[in-house]
Amino acid sequence: MEKFEFIKKNFGFGCMRLPMKDGEVDTEEFSKMVDTFIEKGFNYFDTAHGYITGKSEKALKECLTSRYPRESYILTDKLTTSFFNKEEDIRPLFESQLEACGVDYFDFYLMHAQNSAIFEKYKRCHAYETAFELKKEGKVKHVGISFHDKAAVLDQILTEYPEIEIVQIQFNYLDYESASVEARKVYEVCEKHDKPVLVMEPVRGGSLVNLPADAQAILDELHGGSNASYAIRFAASFKNIRVVLSGMSNLEQMEDNLSYMADFKPLNEEEFAALEKVCGVFRSMNMIPCTSCRYCIEESSCPKKILIPDMFSNYNTKKMFGGWNPDYYYNNVLTLNNGKASDCIRCGKCERVCPQHLPIRELLKQTASEFEH
Numbered sequence: 001m002e003k004f005e006f007i008k009k010n011f012g013f014g015c016m017r018l019p020m021k022d023g024e025v026d027t028e029e030f031s032k033m034v035d036t037f038i039e040k041g042f043n044y045f046d047t048a049h050g051y052i053t054g055k056s057e058k059a060l061k062e063c064l065t066s067r068y069p070r071e072s073y074i075l076t077d078k079l080t081t082s083f084f085n086k087e088e089d090i091r092p093l094f095e096s097q098l099e100a101c102g103v104d105y106f107d108f109y110l111m112h113a114q115n116s117a118i119f120e121k122y123k124r125c126h127a128y129e130t131a132f133e134l135k136k137e138g139k140v141k142h143v144g145i146s147f148h149d150k151a152a153v154l155d156q157i158l159t160e161y162p163e164i165e166i167v168q169i170q171f172n173y174l175d176y177e178s179a180s181v182e183a184r185k186v187y188e189v190c191e192k193h194d195k196p197v198l199v200m201e202p203v204r205g206g207s208l209v210n211l212p213a214d215a216q217a218i219l220d221e222l223h224g225g226s227n228a229s230y231a232i233r234f235a236a237s238f239k240n241i242r243v244v245l246s247g248m249s250n251l252e253q254m255e256d257n258l259s260y261m262a263d264f265k266p267l268n269e270e271e272f273a274a275l276e277k278v279c280g281v282f283r284s285m286n287m288i289p290c291t292s293c294r295y296c297i298e299e300s301s302c303p304k305k306i307l308i309p310d311m312f313s314n315y316n317t318k319k320m321f322g323g324w325n326p327d328y329y330y331n332n333v334l335t336l337n338n339g340k341a342s343d344c345i346r347c348g349k350c351e352r353v354c355p356q357h358l359p360i361r362e363l364l365k366q367t368a369s370e371f372e373h
Contacts, residue, residue: 012044150356205291
């Protein structure tokens with residue numbers, strides 16, 4: 001499907017994870033990454049108002065939009081549920097996003113992180129209708145959604161709002177047959193409604209880069225590219241996928257990604273088979289499938305200040321590699337000025353915003369059992 005031909009290539013720069021220095025975006029490094037990205041012929045950038053606690057949009061203004069002609073790049077922003085409560089809030093928020101990014105229109109404006117509950121709020125607030133009005137006014141070129149729920153919910157949204165032009169979904173080889181993410185089924189709903197697809201989390205927050213030893217051995221036998229290359233090429237190998245986003249936090253990661261996406265080749269049968277074997281390794285290890293999106297702590301405001309994604313990543317590290325270091329990190333870093341996993345009061349705020357629909361409260365009990373002997 002060849003829609004949106006103005007997107008030059010099938011790879012995009014996701015700006016949720018950027019190079020950081022002393023708690024701020026490293027704009028010198030980010031500018032180098034932007035320059036490299038554009039020099040290689042790529043032009044798609046993705047952000048949201050809450051990314052890096054509001055710093056992503058401003059960094060794009062400093063490092064991209066103030067340095068390049070508007071027609072030379074494509075910029076996607078999103079309407080995020082935590083920043084509005086009624087219809088009247090939406091336009092002022094939208095205008096603040098334009099100002100933060102330093103542009104007078106967005107190429108794509110996505111209804112952010114749609115699921116069954118959030119969709120109902122957007123309908124009550126006439127968010128979709130407002131976005132379509134912004135398109136008529138020329139402030140938005142195309143309206144879409146980013147989506148985190150089951151396939152049936154996506155089918156409902158696309159049926160109720162056929163004007164939606166594009167859908168961003170979580171899609172990677174580990175989630176392809178996942179019962180919670182339903183990546184394959186969600187993708188098939190997009191095909192059914194003839195909607196091109198944008199992919200987020202192709203390397204699952206980095207968990208498909210740092211593999212368990214048994215999984216790494218499988219990919220090493222291919223004698224090919226990096227772990228990230230197999231994950232990103234997997235997503236890009238599906239015909240209805242228009243752009244695969246990668247959140248890159250340094251120039252080295254970007255150069256690796258561009259090395260195989262500049263002259264993209266789909267996975268072959270041997271590579272597909274190897275990734276299925278890697279999935280088998282993950283399934284056998286009882287890993288916590290967290291992508292470290294940080295919605296659970298940035299949007300839910302955990303009352304006990306528990307660093308949920310960091311704890312789950314630490315838990316997975318112990319499962320993969322063992323040793324004493326994860327225990328030390330838990331007791332001397334993660335819980336030094338923050339809550340322990342056992343401090344959870346089971347309020348459920350985190351679970352309501354989790355894109356993966358994880359049973360976080362139960363997983364925190366599991367984490368406490370592992371580290372709080």
